[in-house]
Amino acid sequence: MCYCVSDLKAEVKPLRGREGQTVTLHTGLAKLQSDAKIFGLFGPVRPEIFIVESQAFRGEIITEYKGRFQGRLQLDRETGSLTVRNLTINDTGLYQLQIISEQVTYHNFIFTVYASVPTPNIRNTPHNPSVDSRLVSGSCSVVCSVGNGKEVTLSWYRGEEKLNNTSSPHQADLSLPLEIKGKNSATYSCIATNPVSNQTTILSIEEHCLQHADSSDCARCITPTELVVRSVLSALVAVATIALLVHHFWRHRRSP
Structure with a gap:
């Protein structure tokens, strides 16, 4: 059985998500046949297989999770929809689900993961x-x-x-x-x-x-400290002026 790149001329559904959140890739199917096989591929050029589910010889359903998504996937066997948990920026890309039964159906998703926007x-x-x-x-x-x-x-x-x-x-x-x-x-x-x-x-x-x-x-305003300093300086200048005048006065009175 071939699980290769699907026909990208088929509908491609755009999806968006945020880092750390969960997204579900819905196939829109009501119920799969018991012998259906499901293949999941990631990437447009040389896609990596990240999930394979098929029926074993004795009727047992075997699901294999591979690659980057291990531990973060949940497949709904009834509909073929796939849930990806704990999203990262690197999960952005093309997802392809191939469901093979009496016929092959392709379900393509362009998924973009965003970081939370910072606070301005x-x-x-x-x-x-x-x-x-x-x-x-x-x-x-x-x-x-x-x-x-x-x-x-x-x-x-x-x-x-x-x-x-x-x-x-x-x-x-x-x-x-x-x-x-x-x-x-x-x-x-x-x-x-x-x-x-x-x-x-x-x-x-x-x-x-x-x-x-x-x-x-208030670029030209005076602070309280500046006001005190200016007041003290003014007082000192006044005292010095008075002392100089008094000295000058007594000098002239003592002169013959």
């Missing part, structure tokens, strides 16, 4: 005079960043409204700036997504904008 990070943009001059009444410039991965998109939202987004298959990290002008009570959030997960970071106006603006507006 928000920080203030570097200071420069042109930016500082605009930091008034809570306005500020921030940038959101996240580690890039497979099909990751980074977006800024104001409430439910998407303001902008970015994605790239090449960058090591994704970054997306945002400038907030003037006081407002809107909720801003930075959201990182991929096809199987998402992570959200809420912008803290108090942390990133109000404090930043206050420190900029």
